Amino acid sequence: MKHLPTLLVALSLFSCKQEEKNQPTYQQAGDAAVAEGDVANLSPEAKLGQEIFDGKGNCYSCHKPDQKVIGPSIQEIANIYKAKKGNMVSFLKGNEEPIVDPEMFETMRTNLILTKTFTDEELKGVEAYMYSFGK
């Protein structure tokens, strides 16, 4: 939990920036502004991905933006996939070996049963959403 204060500071800075740029009338909204601001910069593809990631995919319960919980952070996954030119869509279809944390793959593997049922469009959305956290 030692990263939590940093995360909160980062989030509140981010939300202020969002408010200045896109949402000048948002000052009263408090926490909601963070969530709204997050969505504002995403492509339509990545927004679909976010809906799945936080919704029916339930990916959010194990993957947080920049903090390892049960699974690696979204940022770490995105950076490794970009650096190694991984194929995330193909991984989520069950066709690739894990490249981020192979020793923990058993915990991720059960989710592939679900992601295999997603359409290509949905999987590309999830990929775009996760890549939006990468460097």
Ligand code: HEC
């Ligand atoms: C029960 C916890 C859990 C859930 C839920 C979960 N993951 Fe994971 N995920 C992990 C763990 C642990 C790893 C690290 C093992 C690994 O690298 O395969 C991982 C790794 C990954 C990786 C990197 C795989 C690689 O190449 O090593 C991707 C991409 C990923 N998850 C996407 C998702 C998506 C998309 C969802 C939602 C559909 C999801 N995860 C749901 C636990 C989870």
